[in-house]
Amino acid sequence: MEASWPEGSAKSKRQTRRAGCWKFLSLVLLQVLISMMVVVYIRNCVKADPSASEPSPLLEQPRKGSCAPARRPPEITILLWTWPFKKSSPLPKCGRVLGFPDCRFTLNRSWYPRADVVIIHHRDVYHSPMLLPKGPRPPSQRWVWLNLESPYNSYNLHFMDNLFNLTMTYRRDSDIFSPYGWLEVLQKPRQVIVPPKSKLVAWVISNWKPNLRRTKYYQVLRQHVHVDVYGHGHMPLPKEQHYATLSQYKFYLAFENSIHEDYITEKLWKNALAAETVPVVLGPPRSNYERYLPPDAFIHVDDFPTPQQLADFLHRLDRDPIQYQRYFQWRSQLKPFAFLSWHIHYCKACWALQSRPTQYQTVRKLSMWFR
Numbered sequence: 325m326e327a328s329w330p331e332g333s334a335k336s337k338r339q340t341r342r343a344g345c346w347k348f349l350s351l352v353l354l355q356v357l358i359s360m361m362v363v364v365y366i367r368n369c370v371k372a373d374p375s376a377s378e379p380s381p382l383l384e385q386p387r388k389g390s391c392a393p394a395r396r397p398p399e400i401t402i403l404l405w406t407w408p409f410k411k412s413s414p415l416p417k418c419g420r421v422l423g424f425p426d427c428r429f430t431l432n433r434s435w436y437p438r439a440d441v442v443i444i445h446h447r448d449v450y451h452s453p454m455l456l457p458k459g460p461r462p463p464s465q466r467w468v469w470l471n472l473e474s475p476y477n478s479y480n481l482h483f484m485d486n487l488f489n490l491t492m493t494y495r496r497d498s499d500i501f502s503p504y505g506w507l508e509v510l511q512k513p514r515q516v517i518v519p520p521k522s523k524l525v526a527w528v529i530s531n532w533k534p535n536l537r538r539t540k541y542y543q544v545l546r547q548h549v550h551v552d553v554y555g556h557g558h559m560p561l562p563k564e565q566h567y568a569t570l571s572q573y574k575f576y577l578a579f580e581n582s583i584h585e586d587y588i589t590e591k592l593w594k595n596a597l598a599a600e601t602v603p604v605v606l607g608p609p610r611s612n613y614e615r616y617l618p619p620d621a622f623i624h625v626d627d628f629p630t631p632q633q634l635a636d637f638l639h640r641l642d643r644d645p646i647q648y649q650r651y652f653q654w655r656s657q658l659k660p661f662a663f664l665s666w667h668i669h670y671c672k673a674c675w676a677l678q679s680r681p682t683q684y685q686t687v688r689k690l691s692m693w694f695r
């Protein structure tokens with residue numbers, strides 16, 4: 325997992341690009357093997373199992389079709405302490421993957437004394453330690469700290485010290501690594517078709533804070549290139565118009581709200597890549613992005629000394645279709661996948677928890693680690 329791939333390769337010359345690309349592909353293969361199986365599996369499963377959205381796995385009968393395990397080994401029980409952000413949805417059904425059976429998911433807190441695992445979403449409990457499970461903890465029960473926000477948006481982390489056994493975040497060094505998106509390797513290379521582009525730069529922003537680096541950067545950038553801004557207080561962007569609207573743009577400003585290693589969010593995966601536009605990223609350094617993406621899949625603001633030079637570059641690419649299309653070449657072999665539902669994270673947790681033996685472990689200084 326930690327195999328690193330040469331840093332600063334974006335600056336390297338064209339000849340080394342190809343070699344770099346292959347290295348990248350093998351890294352991607354390693355990094356996303358499990359995710360891929362999860363994705364592919366869930367897709368097949370949903371197709372084969374028409375009852376997949378039925379919300380009662382505790383009473384669930386063995387399922388038919390390709391997803392039903394031949395025999396039912398004991399399942400682990402996972403108590404979801406809350407629905408993230410209080411948005412409820414049907415309980416996940418994960419099926420069997422790599423020989424690991426599905427888990428029994430519940431939100432019923434009277435299962436706490438019997439639960440093997442409790443997944444606790446930081447956002448829903450940080451206001452007070454009183455919001456955490458109370459009562460004696462069964463000796464082998466594991467608590468999982470789930471948080472996909474950056475430290476900048478995660479309050480009262482010290483409440484969480486010495487309580488949890490596993491971490492589940494967007495960071496690579498989490499016990500259960502839960503990125504916002506990843507690349508799937510296509511089975512066969514395909515011909516890349518760039519969707520028709522009639523507009524230049526888009527940005528969707530709902531949380532406008534003047535002090536953030538991204539806001540300041542935008543304020544200068546907009547003096548040199550026109551940016552269409554969507555979101556709260558700007559042009560409306562209905563959910564169902566998301567792809568149709570954003571895919572018309574050549575570039576998308578995937579600007580993170582705070583800068584932290586691995587903190588690369590749906591702004592890149594969903595807004596830019598899934599909408600088939602070229603991301604202009606502001607976030608962790610280029611080398612960090614290159615762990616997730618080929619170097620020519622994105623433009624980094626740090627590649628330019630000033631916002632004006634970035635704007636000039638975007639104008640140049642706008643006039644040069646051949647150069648512009650280079651930012652789509654990677655799509656002949658890779659496909660971006662953005663996380664759209666929490667189920668994928670829960671299912672990953674289900675399989676990951678079964679794949680590692682219950683060893684006693686406590687995350688002592690969570691607040692020191694997560695910064």
Ligand SMILES: *[C@@H]1O[C@H](CO)[C@@H](O)[C@H](O)[C@H]1NC(C)=O
Binds near residue numbers: 432433434435
């Ligand atoms: C929660 O589980 C308990 C024990 O199995 C059961 O008695 C109770 O009816 C359940 N509550 C809900 C809301 O399903």
Ligand SMILES: *[C@@H]1O[C@H](CO)[C@@H](O)[C@H](O)[C@H]1NC(C)=O
Binds near residue numbers: 486487
């Ligand atoms: C989980 O962490 C708690 C709190 O530190 C600890 O008491 C417990 O033994 C740990 N359990 C496991 C299974 O590691």
